[in-house]
Amino acid sequence: MTSRLSLKWITVCLVTFAVGCAKDEGPIFIPKAVVPGEAIDTAYFSTEVVPIFIQHCWTCHPDMGGLDLGATMAFSNLVNVTSTNHAPAVRVVPGDPMASVLWHKVSQSPTYGLNMPPNGTFLSNEELQTIRDWIEQGALNN
Amino acid sequence: MKRPIDPLQRTAFGLLLGALSISSFAQEAPELVTNTFAWSQVINAQTVEIVPRKHSFGFMIQHRFGAITPDKQSYKQFLGLDLPSNIRFGFQYAVSGRMHFEIGRSKNGKLIDLAAKTRILRQTTDNKMPVSVTGFFDAGVMTDDFPAVGADNYFANGTTPFVYAFKHRMSYNTQVIVARRFNDVLSLQVAGVAVYRNLVPQGARNLTIALPISGRIKVTTKGAILFEYTPIVEGRSPNSGLNPASIAYELATLGHVFQVLIGTSGEIVEQRLYPSAPIPYDKGQVLLGFNIARTLFVKPKKPRS
Numbered sequence: 001m002t003s004r005l006s007l008k009w010i011t012v013c014l015v016t017f018a019v020g021c022a023k024d025e026g027p028i029f030i031p032k033a034v035v036p037g038e039a040i041d042t043a044y045f046s047t048e049v050v051p052i053f054i055q056h057c058w059t060c061h062p063d064m065g066g067l068d069l070g071a072t073m074a075f076s077n078l079v080n081v082t083s084t085n086h087a088p089a090v091r092v093v094p095g096d097p098m099a100s101v102l103w104h105k106v107s108q109s110p111t112y113g114l115n116m117p118p119n120g121t122f123l124s125n126e127e128l129q130t131i132r133d134w135i136e137q138g139a140l141n142n
Numbered sequence: 143m144k145r146p147i148d149p150l151q152r153t154a155f156g157l158l159l160g161a162l163s164i165s166s167f168a169q170e171a172p173e174l175v176t177n178t179f180a181w182s183q184v185i186n187a188q189t190v191e192i193v194p195r196k197h198s199f200g201f202m203i204q205h206r207f208g209a210i211t212p213d214k215q216s217y218k219q220f221l222g223l224d225l226p227s228n229i230r231f232g233f234q235y236a237v238s239g240r241m242h243f244e245i246g247r248s249k250n251g252k253l254i255d256l257a258a259k260t261r262i263l264r265q266t267t268d269n270k271m272p273v274s275v276t277g278f279f280d281a282g283v284m285t286d287d288f289p290a291v292g293a294d295n296y297f298a299n300g301t302t303p304f305v306y307a308f309k310h311r312m313s314y315n316t317q318v319i320v321a322r323r324f325n326d327v328l329s330l331q332v333a334g335v336a337v338y339r340n341l342v343p344q345g346a347r348n349l350t351i352a353l354p355i356s357g358r359i360k361v362t363t364k365g366a367i368l369f370e371y372t373p374i375v376e377g378r379s380p381n382s383g384l385n386p387a388s389i390a391y392e393l394a395t396l397g398h399v400f401q402v403l404i405g406t407s408g409e410i411v412e413q414r415l416y417p418s419a420p421i422p423y424d425k426g427q428v429l430l431g432f433n434i435a436r437t438l439f440v441k442p443k444k445p446r447s
Contacts, residue, residue, distance in 0.1 A: 028344045
C-alpha cells in the first residue's frame with residue numbers, strides 16, 4: 001500500500017518535471033550598432049547611476065558606512081580611488097570599465113571575489129549598461 | 143491439586159518467552175537502523191531521514207547571515223549580521239511512515255518550493271542491508287518580480303527577443319541519497335543531485351549535477367559535529383571554481399534540532415545553492431548561520447472500542 005502510494009507520487013513528480021521543463025538562456029544584451037554621426041546617449045551620474053546605487057547598494061553601503069555609496073559621497077569614493085580590499089586596483093578608472101573594480105563586482109566577473117549585490121539579486125542589463133556607459137564616457141560627475 | 147507457580151520460575155519463564163519472541167520477530171523483520179541523522183537535512187544537504195511518524199509535522203527555520211571578510215569591515219558589520227541575509231521557513235507533513243511532503247519559502251528569489259521525500263531502502267542492524275537510501279524531489283517557483291527587459295535583449299540564439307514567461311520561474315531538484323550509520327558516533331552520506339533551472343543567465347548551464355558528501359560525528363549524547371562538502375561535477379557557476387562546504391555543531395533531542403554553522407553560501411535551497419558561486423573562502427571569507435527544526439509528533443488514533 002505504502003510503496004504504491006510512493007510510486008504514485010514519484011510519477012506525479014516526474015510528470016510535473018517533464019511538463020514544466022524548458023531550456024532557456026538569457027536575457028542577453030546585444031547593443032545596436034553605433035551609427036556614425038548619431039549622438040551618443042550620455043550617461044549621467046547623478047540622475048542615472050546614483051539611483052542604481054541607492055536601489056541596489058545603499059543598504060550595505062550607506063552614509064557613514066565603510067564605502068558610502070549615497071548621493072553625496074559616491075563619486076568621491078569611487079572615481080580614481082584605490083580599492084581597500086583589492087589595492088592597487090582602482091574602484092573606477094575613467095574610460096576603462098575593465099580596469100575598474102566596480103564594473104567587475106557588479107557584472108558578476110570572478111576577478112575580485114564576492115560579486116555585488118551579494119544577496120543573489122543582479123543588476124538588470126539596462127542598469128549594467130548605464131554604469132558601463134558612464135565609466136566609458138569618462139566617469140564624469142555630471 | 144494445582145501447584146502455585148514460584149515467582150522465580152515465573153520470571154525465568156517470562157524472560158524465555160521474551161527472548162523467543164524477539165528472536166522470532168528478528169527473523170521475520172530485521173531491526174532497522176534509526177537516527178542516521180537527527181533530522182531531514184545535514185546542514186544544507188538533504189539526509190536520508192524523513193519526518194518519522196505518519197501524520198506528524200516538521201517545522202524548520204534556516205538562516206544565513208552575510209559574509210565575514212578578513213578585515214576590519216567584519217567588526218563593523220558584526221560578523222556579517224548587519225549584512226543582507228537569507229532565511230527559509232519550511233513545513234513538512236508525513237503522509238506515511240516512509241514519505242513526507244514539504245513546502246518552504248526562502249527570501250532569496252522569494253522562492254517557494256514544494257518537495258516530496260520518500261524512503262527507498264533502510265539500513266538494518268544485521269547488515270543485510272548496509273545502507274539507507276532515500277529519494278527526494280523538489281520543484282521551486284521564483285515569485286519575485288522579473289526585472290524590466292529592454293528592446294535590445296535576446297535569448298541565447300541572439301535573434302529571438304527576450305520575454306519572461308512563467309516557466310522561467312521554475313527550477314527542479316532531484317536527489318538520490320545513500321547513507322550509512324557506522325556506529326553510535328559516525329554516520330556518512332553521499333548523494334547524487336540533479337538541479338535543473340528553466341532559465342539561466344548568459345553563460346550558465348541549465349543542468350547542474352552535484353555530489354554532496356556529508357557526515358555526522360557525535361561528540362556527546364545530544365551534541366554532534368556535522369560537515370558537508372559538495373563537488374559540483376557539471377554546470378557550476380562560471381564565476382567560481384570553488385565547491386560549497388559547511389561545518390556545524392548540532393544539539394539534538396527527540397523533537398528539536400539546533401545547529402550553528404559556518405558556511406560558504408548564503409543560498410539554502412539546492413536550486414540556488416549548487417549553481418551559484420560560493421563566497422571566496424579561499425580568501426578567508428565565510429558566513430555564519432543557524433538551523434532550527436522541530437518535529438511535532440501526532441499520536442496515532444486509538445481504535446474505537
